[in-house]
Amino acid sequence: MVITVLYYVLSAYIAFIIIWNLIKSKKWQDEILYIIILIPFILRLLRLK
Amino acid sequence: MKKIRIQTIRKSIFLLLGIGIVVCAGVSFFNSRHLKEPVVLSPGITEVKTLGQYFPGIKGSINDSNVYIAEGKRPGGALLILGGTHPEEPAGRLAAWIFAENTLLEQGRLFIILSANRSASTVTRLGGAYPPDYTIPTNWGRQKFRMGDRWSNPLDQWPDPEVYIHFPSHQELAYVDIRNLNRAFPGRPNGTLTEKTCFAITQLIRKENIDIVVDLHEAELQYPVISTIVAHERGQDLAAMASMMISGTEDFQIGMENSPPELHGLSHREIGDHTKAISLLLESPEPMLDACRGRTNRKLLLEGKDSFLVKAYQHGLLFEKIDENGWPIEKRVGRHTSSLLQIAELWTAEHPDKGIIINHIPKYSEVIKNGVGAYLLNPAETSPERLEWE
Numbered sequence: 001m002v003i004t005v006l007y008y009v010l011s012a013y014i015a016f017i018i019i020w021n022l023i024k025s026k027k028w029q030d031e032i033l034y035i036i037i038l039i040p041f042i043l044r045l046l047r048l049k
Numbered sequence: 050m051k052k053i054r055i056q057t058i059r060k061s062i063f064l065l066l067g068i069g070i071v072v073c074a075g076v077s078f079f080n081s082r083h084l085k086e087p088v089v090l091s092p093g094i095t096e097v098k099t100l101g102q103y104f105p106g107i108k109g110s111i112n113d114s115n116v117y118i119a120e121g122k123r124p125g126g127a128l129l130i131l132g133g134t135h136p137e138e139p140a141g142r143l144a145a146w147i148f149a150e151n152t153l154l155e156q157g158r159l160f161i162i163l164s165a166n167r168s169a170s171t172v173t174r175l176g177g178a179y180p181p182d183y184t185i186p187t188n189w190g191r192q193k194f195r196m197g198d199r200w201s202n203p204l205d206q207w208p209d210p211e212v213y214i215h216f217p218s219h220q221e222l223a224y225v226d227i228r229n230l231n232r233a234f235p236g237r238p239n240g241t242l243t244e245k246t247c248f249a250i251t252q253l254i255r256k257e258n259i260d261i262v263v264d265l266h267e268a269e270l271q272y273p274v275i276s277t278i279v280a281h282e283r284g285q286d287l288a289a290m291a292s293m294m295i296s297g298t299e300d301f302q303i304g305m306e307n308s309p310p311e312l313h314g315l316s317h318r319e320i321g322d323h324t325k326a327i328s329l330l331l332e333s334p335e336p337m338l339d340a341c342r343g344r345t346n347r348k349l350l351l352e353g354k355d356s357f358l359v360k361a362y363q364h365g366l367l368f369e370k371i372d373e374n375g376w377p378i379e380k381r382v383g384r385h386t387s388s389l390l391q392i393a394e395l396w397t398a399e400h401p402d403k404g405i406i407i408n409h410i411p412k413y414s415e416v417i418k419n420g421v422g423a424y425l426l427n428p429a430e431t432s433p434e435r436l437e438w439e
Contacts, residue, residue: 007208022060031060035067039074047204048075048082049172 008045015041081181082171082202084195086439088117088146088163089426093153093409095120097437100162103256104249106238111168111205112246115437116253117149117161125157126260126403128393129253129326131316132163134230134264136170136197139183139350140333140378141265143194144385147424148410156397157405160257164439165264166230166246168205170197180347185378187422189429196350200228206242216240218313226314231264234319247319254324260403261287261327261396264316265385267335270358270367277304278388279330281321287399288329291391299387299413301380303331331388333381334369341366351378383416 015038022034043049090097096118101108103116114133132145142163149161164170173179173196184191203209206228213227214220216237226232228243236247254262261284268275280288285307292305308317308328320328336342336353343349343357354375362371390410397404411424428436 004207022064025060026056028059028063031063035063039067039071042071043075043078046071046075048078049175049204 011041011044015045077181081173081195082204084182084193086194087192087428088115088437088439089150089428089431090117090435090437091119091148091150091152091409093119093151093159094149100246100249100253103252104238104245107242107245107249110242110245111171111202112166112242112249114162114164114167114246115439117163117437119152119154119159119161121154121156121158121406123156123404126396126400126405127158127160127257128396128405129160129257129259129262130162130389131165131250131262131264132161133167133170133197134165134316135199135266136164136166136195137174137179137199138265138267138335138338139194139196140267140335140381140385141331142170142197143185143378143382143421144265144389147382147386147416147421148389148407150426151409151411151424152407153409155406155408157403158257159405159407160253160259162250165250166201166243167439168201168242168246169199169228169230170195170439172198172202172204174198175203178345180345180350183347183350185351185422185425186420187425187427189427192422192425200225201230201243203228215314216244220311220313222314229314231266231316232314234314234316235323251320251323254320254326259324259326260400261329261392261405262316262320262324263389263392264328264330266330266332267338267381268332269338269340270334270336270362270369270371271339271341273368274306275332275334275369276302276384277306277332279306279308279315279317279332281308281317281328282310283321284317284327284329287327287392287395290395291388294395295388295391299391301384301387301413303384303388329392331385333384334371334376335381336371336376353377353381379417379420380413382421383411383413386410386416387413 101113132142235251278288317330393405
């Protein structure tokens with residue numbers, strides 16, 4: 001249970017880093033990439049997939 | 050300044066598109082996970098319990114699945130049918146469904162579980178693009194079922210370890226199989242959700258003095274263990290007799306294989322080793338599970354037709370035959386119903402005082418003739434107290 005919670009915290013942290021990179025990014029190609037890789041983390045944090 | 054503004058607008062548009070994808074996918078995943086499947090209780094079902102009543106450690110969890118119990122007019126033996134150990138093998142669940150909605154028991158007790166791993170029925174294979182559900186046409190409309198997966202939903206058990214050490218054998222198994230119900234028997238009370246579920250089923254077998262457990266599965270045609278009964282040592286005679294009788298009297302062939310003593314976690318091995326019950330596992334062919342299949346959709350799941358597999362068969366690469374007629378769901382479900390009836394009949398002939406006499410269940414030829422849907426009852430015409438949900 002503790003490990004599961006830690007993994008959710010880890011997922012939230014990675015999602016935060018991706019969003020931060022998205023904000024800082026200047027290239028549109030990178031921005032699309034960040035959005036795509038963000039989706040599974042959001043779906044997991046919302047407990048949808 | 051203008052450049053920053055353009056960037057902000059662009060990022061906002063991308064973000065909105067991303068949110069749109071999350072919402073669309075999320076709604077689909079949510080609906081799939083929460084799809085309720087009706088079960089119209091057969092007049093023969095006398096009681097409905099849950100796995101949590103056999104092991105409180107699982108009570109209230111997603112795997113606190115229903116156990117449908119039919120009590121015969123005369124005392125006798127007890128048979129447990131496990132459906133949904135691997136929900137992505139739908140013939141197993143549907144055959145068990147036919148028993149839950151139609152069975153009339155003359156002697157003994159029948160225990161039926163439709164969602165042995167309900168968690169696994171709420172997700173499809175990650176990255177596999179499987180359909181989220183499928184429907185069976187009936188005389189009153191269409192009944193929808195969750196497609197499911199081989200493994201418990203990661204939303205219920207996560208993360209997987211680097212190495213999965215099976216309890217109590219300490220055998221090292223594939224890491225992902227820590228979420229595979231048929232690699233976690235006999236289970237343990239303080240383990241993962243999947244292990245706890247196995248423990249609850251094992252407790253049910255012990256507390257209810259089950260004589261025979263039959264675990265219903267389907268297999269890919271590239272897998273050698275197919276169209277067969279896998280039997281624990283104590284079930285070999287029964288399985289061999291059933292194999293001979295079915296192959297001689299029905300319109301299909303079924304083999305018999307011994308449960309490997311050194312392969313742990315499987316129901317046919319561990320239930321036999323850790324309880325007094327005879328443990329058997331039935332495999333019917335499911336083309337959708339094959340790696341060399343074509344398009345993975347509902348049609349393939351239910352009709353079992355695939356030109357790539359036919360080609361593979363022509364090249365001698367498969368362990369079961371397939372032609373342009375495929376392996377429709379009626380054939381696969383009918384194999385299971387007939388095999389179960391034959392096993393119960395042979396057991397009763399050998400143990401009259403512990404007999405299990407099951408009536409009103411269609412055999413192979415009847416399921417093929419009438420379709421699976423002919424044996425699924427209309428929930429709208431049933432009183433609420435005779436209706437359960439999976």
